[in-house]
Amino acid sequence: MVVHLAVHLENGQCVYFTSENVRARRAMSPPLTTLTEFSTLCRNDTFARTLLYSEVPNYFTWNTTTRKFQRRKQGRAVQEHLNLYSTDALGRLYTVHPNNAECFYLRLSLINVRGPTSFQELKTVNDHVCATFRKACQKLNPLENDAHWDISLAAASNTAQPQQIRNLFSIILTTCFPANPKGLWVKYKDYMKLGMIAPNRYGNDIFDRDIQRETHFDVNELQTFVGIKLPKLVLEQ
Numbered sequence: 001m002v003v004h005l006a007v008h009l010e011n012g013q014c015v016y017f018t019s020e021n022v023r024a025r026r027a028m029s030p031p032l033t034t035l036t037e038f039s040t041l042c043r044n045d046t047f048a049r050t051l052l053y054s055e056v057p058n059y060f061t062w063n064t065t066t067r068k069f070q071r072r073k074q075g076r077a078v079q080e081h082l083n084l085y086s087t088d089a090l091g092r093l094y095t096v097h098p099n100n101a102e103c104f105y106l107r108l109s110l111i112n113v114r115g116p117t118s119f120q121e122l123k124t125v126n127d128h129v130c131a132t133f134r135k136a137c138q139k140l141n142p143l144e145n146d147a148h149w150d151i152s153l154a155a156a157s158n159t160a161q162p163q164q165i166r167n168l169f170s171i172i173l174t175t176c177f178p179a180n181p182k183g184l185w186v187k188y189k190d191y192m193k194l195g196m197i198a199p200n201r202y203g204n205d206i207f208d209r210d211i212q213r214e215t216h217f218d219v220n221e222l223q224t225f226v227g228i229k230l231p232k233l234v235l236e237q
Contacts, residue, residue, distance in 0.1 A: 001089045002092050003034075003057035003089055003091050003092065005054065005056075005057075006033040006034045006094065007094050007103060007106065007107045008035060009103055009106060011030060013031060013033050013036070014031075032068070033067075034056075034062055034069075035053070039116060039119070040068075041056070041060065042115045043117045047081055049115030052114055053093065053111070054091035054092070054093060054111065056091055057089040057091040059071065059084060059085070060072060071083065071084060071085070072085045072086070093111065098175055098176055099171065102134065106122065108137050108148065109122045109140070111148075125139040125140055126139070146178045146184060149176060149178050152172070153165070153169065153172075153191075154188075157188060157191040162191065165188065165192050169185070
């Protein structure tokens with residue numbers, strides 16, 4: 001079972017207004033989410049403090065009525081922890097586009113930081129509170145081996161068109177500063193080629209196909225054509 005986990009900035013969760021709740025100042029009391037309650041859980045449960053956000057569904061269920069995490073009551077007993085059970089449930093954080101920089105780096109922090117009790121703690125590295133999640137990530141240095149960008153490009157290569165993959169690669173280069181951009185290029189260049197059909201997938205980017213056609217003439221045929229026509233040109237030509 002896959003459990004989707006919310007990713008949003010502090011007080012940035014979605015609020016839906018209806019004719020019934022608009023007068024109740026719904027925006028003043030935004031709904032609880034799996035992310036806000038992950039922090040609450042970490043404040044109240046010592047075992048949760050040892051977990052990454054994505055690991056929580058292994059041991060806790062999300063109650064959609066109370067909008068709280070609660071310990072599982074069935075599964076494999078966890079040694080040395082009373083009344084704690086684990087399952088094979090997978091936690092999956094919703095994806096965030098790199099253009100949404102702060103939220104993107106918040107997500108990256110959640111992937112790497114265990115048991116945060118608040119958004120501020122996610123910004124804290126070595127007892128220093130960073131101004132942004134991006135600066136916190138730079139201090140944590142979770143990108144040093146480019147694994148995250150590798151995963152992002154691999155996922156895009158399965159479904160996206162060449163132009164979309166190139167756009168993603170450009171964003172990674174200009175905003176995310178990968179440690180080994182050449183390595184990423186070599187690995188995924190076949191998926192980014194103009195109009196080329198990448199391995200095991202089909203492309204329908206008309207613009208790319210037009211450019212490919214214009215750049216793949218028969219060179220020998222063109223040389224023969226020029227050799228025949230060139231002597232016939234007059235000085236004005």
